[in-house]
Amino acid sequence: MPDTSWMNWPFFESWHADMARELDAWCASELPGIDHHDTDAACRQLVAALGQAGWLRYCVPAGPGGAWGGKLPDVDSRAVCILRETLARHEGLADFALAMQGLGSGAISLMGSAELRERYLPRVARGQAIAAFALSEPDAGSDVAALQCSARLEGDSYVLDGSKTWISNGGIADFYCVFARTGEAPGARGISAFVVDADTPGLRIAERIDLMAPHPLATLSFEDCRIPAAHRLGEAGQGFKLAMMTLDIFRASVAAAALGFARRALDEGLQRARSRRMFGQALADLQLTQAALGDMACAIDGAALLTYRAAWTRDVRRERSTREAAMAKMAATESAQQVIDRALQMFGGAGVVSGQPVEKLYREIRALRIYEGATEVQKLIIARELLKN
Numbered sequence: 001m002p003d004t005s006w007m008n009w010p011f012f013e014s015w016h017a018d019m020a021r022e023l024d025a026w027c028a029s030e031l032p033g034i035d036h037h038d039t040d041a042a043c044r045q046l047v048a049a050l051g052q053a054g055w056l057r058y059c060v061p062a063g064p065g066g067a068w069g070g071k072l073p074d075v076d077s078r079a080v081c082i083l084r085e086t087l088a089r090h091e092g093l094a095d096f097a098l099a100m101q102g103l104g105s106g107a108i109s110l111m112g113s114a115e116l117r118e119r120y121l122p123r124v125a126r127g128q129a130i131a132a133f134a135l136s137e138p139d140a141g142s143d144v145a146a147l148q149c150s151a152r153l154e155g156d157s158y159v160l161d162g163s164k165t166w167i168s169n170g171g172i173a174d175f176y177c178v179f180a181r182t183g184e185a186p187g188a189r190g191i192s193a194f195v196v197d198a199d200t201p202g203l204r205i206a207e208r209i210d211l212m213a214p215h216p217l218a219t220l221s222f223e224d225c226r227i228p229a230a231h232r233l234g235e236a237g238q239g240f241k242l243a244m245m246t247l248d249i250f251r252a253s254v255a256a257a258a259l260g261f262a263r264r265a266l267d268e269g270l271q272r273a274r275s276r277r278m279f280g281q282a283l284a285d286l287q288l289t290q291a292a293l294g295d296m297a298c299a300i301d302g303a304a305l306l307t308y309r310a311a312w313t314r315d316v317r318r319e320r321s322t323r324e325a326a327m328a329k330m331a332a333t334e335s336a337q338q339v340i341d342r343a344l345q346m347f348g349g350a351g352v353v354s355g356q357p358v359e360k361l362y363r364e365i366r367a368l369r370i371y372e373g374a375t376e377v378q379k380l381i382i383a384r385e386l387l388k389n
């Protein structure tokens with residue numbers, strides 16, 4: 001395991017460090033066996049493996065008498081961040097597989113009925129059901145309150161019509177948490193959330209989307225898609241709030257994933273700097289390299305401090321961590337992009353060869369500056385919090 005000094009920071013309890021070490025060893029032994037030729041199959045395999053090993057149990061709460069399958073009474077943000085950081089350092093798709101189990105089921109954990117929680121969450125925790133979070137639409141991404149997908153109540157059913165796009169796990173998910181307009185009020189106050197099983201008639205995968213760093217992703221189409229009214233999560237009109245609450249839990253963990261990518265890039269850069277000879281010395285002996293390494297290490301620790309402060313604020317202070325999570329997400333994703341770029345530069349031509357770890361990291365990091373609120377959106381959130389006080 002590379003730099004472990006962060007484990008001694010005051011944000012953590014001793015079990016967090018034990019968990020990080022155990023997961024690191026698990027990644028080293030299990031992840032190389034995953035076949036990445038077929039991204040969908042690799043993702044399914046990863047969800048099953050993470051579930052069998054018990055790691056997905058950190059993505060859902062335990063529930064009464066352990067009925068929801070989680071490891072802890074509440075989702076522990078620090079644990080989720082450590083899991084994502086460690087997985088991302090080893091393998092981006094493994095991080096994605098775990099993150100989506102949490103994000104995709106978060107709305108059920110927060111506001112599902114007892115029946116829905118007992119039906120879905122234990123399967124999510126065991127890796128037997130793949131979850132997805134369907135909020136964005138072709139004309140509603142950053143401005144998500146403008147979403148148009150509709151759900152109208154007909155007797156004891158809701159009927160969904162419209163589309164969702166950029167949906168991670170789209171095409172391989174077993175169920176989707178879908179946010180649709182129910183019209184109780186204009187804008188954000190007229191949206192509700194629903195669980196929709198993937199095989200529900202009227203739900204169709206309209207298009208699979210290929211990404212620069214392959215992950216399962218799709219556009220979904222809903223046409224007269226009828227679901228039981230009991231599949232609504234929370235009260236009618238509360239869907240937007242529920243989406244934001246779910247994102248609030250997991251936003252700091254996007255920062256943690258960026259941190260994992262950046263740490264891996266620094267490790268790769270250090271190895272390269274020590275081993276590459278030029279001008280009669282090692283690349284590491286050149287002061288410009290040392291300056292780069294200093295910048296990279298400082299950016300990583302800064303991002304880590306912001307990330308774990310956000311997670312700790314939520315877990316220990318039990319306070320809303322909107323500002324802290326937004327700062328962490330913005331700073332960690334933006335600085336990881338720079339750290340990875342600097343590491344790639346140390347590899348010269350070898351850095352841009354397909355399949356090289358730094359080349360993969362270069363592609364993996366890019367989307368994190370866009371999804372779950374682009375950097376510009378995080379800036380607005382931080383400013384709003386500052387001006388509020």
Ligand SMILES: Cc1cc2nc3c(=O)[nH]c(=O)nc-3n(C[C@H](O)[C@H](O)[C@H](O)COP(=O)(O)OP(=O)(O)OC[C@H]3O[C@@H](n4cnc5c(N)ncnc54)[C@H](O)[C@@H]3O)c2cc1C
Binds near residue numbers: 133134166211370
């Ligand atoms: C890999 C990936 C996975 C995703 N997974 C999911 C998922 O599982 N579920 C889901 O619901 N969605 C998902 N998304 C969607 C994601 O949340 C949206 O892409 C994101 O919110 C941006 O929306 P948009 O793409 O429509 O861009 P737009 O809203 O068109 O924004 C374009 C750009 O405008 C800029 N911008 C935004 N706001 C402002 C502002 N106020 N001022 C100035 N500039 C601004 C930003 O730079 C932004 O990148 C995913 C996206 C990607 C790329």
